[in-house]
Amino acid sequence: MGSVYENSVFAFSTGNSDENDSQYKGHFSNYRESKREVNTAKWTKVLLIVFAVSLVFALGGLCAVRIQYVSVSAQLSAQETNGTIMSRQLDKLTANFTTVRDHLHINELLMKELTANYSRVKEQLSISEETVRKLSRFNQSSGCAICAIHWTHSGEKCYYFSTVKMNWTQSRDHCVTKGGHLVIITSQAEQEFLTSNVKETHWIGLNDLDTEGRWLWVDNQPLSQTEEFWMKRENGVSEPDNWTKQHVDGEDCASLGHPDGETDFWTDAYCFEEKRFVCEAAAAV
Template identity: 30%
Template sequence: MNSQNQGYWEPPRKRCCCARRGTQLMLVGMLSTAMWAGLLALLLLWHWETEKNLKQLGDTAIQNVSHVTKDLQKFQSNQLAQKSQDSQLSQNLNKLQEDLINVRSQNSELSQNLNRLKDDLVNIKSLGLNEKRTASDSLEKLQEEVAKLWIEILISKGTACNICPKNWLHFQQKCYYFGKGSKQWIQARFTCSDLQGRLVSIHSQKEQDFLMQHINKKDSWIGLQDLNMEGEFVWSDGSPVGYSNWNPGEPNNGGQGEDCVMMRGSGHWNDAFCRSYLDAWVCEQLATCELSAPLASVTPTRPTPKSEP
């Protein structure tokens, strides 16, 4: 009995363990399958989402490329239009530059013509003034000669010709005014003209001596000048220099511009700058005569003094 019990195999217990192990394996297989199925589903879902995103990105990229292409085409079109405008502007600028050159050339030609016209006008005016001045000088000189001749005739008939304006001194058929006050030569000349006279002209030693008695040793302007041509001195009455009383070494045109003559306090003459100021000057005019009524009707008029320098 005991020997039988010791050698006895128990099959039922073994079946139970195998069944349990199979169940576990089947559960593991099902779990694995479920996991792989879930993983596969996740992979498919990810793939689908990726494809969807890629498609969206592709569509967006296509749209962006389309927009960029359109913008690029628009830019290229604008650039071509800009080049065309630049070319047109360049042409217009070149034309304007050519027009400007032509205008400048025309202006230069017009300016030259205008300058020539101005020069011609100045020459005409100068010629007219010179002719007028020459005619006026000739008329004045003729009138003065007539007046002097008339005075000689009256004196020869016993008429006294020694009447001078107030404050003027008589000497040899002329009246003299000894002016005082600081003046330039041209100012002294105008002052004498305003007094119906002119700066004195000295033609003899007697006249020089008379002037020396009244200038009170003052430097005085006289009517001698070489303004028109250097070295050719002429008196205010238009007569050339006959008598002279130059200081030794004079005239010397010292400083290149001594064109007017003054009489020193010593009586000697000296050329000086016309703009220098002297405190005295001497004017002259012809004396008038005491005429009877019949003679007065034919008395020549005194020449009108020149007002221009």
């Protein structure tokens, strides 16, 4: 562009003035047009660069918006899932509450029924106690004796014939829990009454555990020589014989009858053997 301008000036200075003036204007016009094209090209490049940068930022913004959209969608989906789980848990809790409430209602009904049953039993016990008092007054006026249920009356005593088998010590303790003690036989009549009510051997309240040969009843009274019913043998070997063949301690507890089936006499036996037993208690008058 500079050479064109110089040539134009040179022509203007050496040639015809009109012609030179015309040529100068033409060249100057061309120069401005060329300069304008150059400026336009530069601005076009700038605008293209700005547009490209804007486009890059726009794309970046779209990507960021897309990422945020995906994140928000995932959060909403997770919240929806949690909401579904919580809804199910709430349904379960509601069902459990209903079940517990129904059980409580049933328990209330059972409690009312138990209370009513308790009241009825209490009234029946009250009636029973009154019946016992009336019977007691009747006994006092009539002289009749009373024995507990499952006990048998004879003379001034009540007797309990067991249906289970225990060793001698257990039998003694069991009679105590029932309000009596192992039977103490003091007469021929009592011996006959007992033997008529048993079909097999039974423990009685006689032993020589403390001192061999010194037989004591459970009330610590010694055996009377006139009221004893030991088995007698023809060979002279009678009971008690303290047989030690099966145990070195010998036979220290007395029983009514013999394991063979006879019941009208006494025998000594090993205390650890299990037999039925007879308890006695004073009859209420």
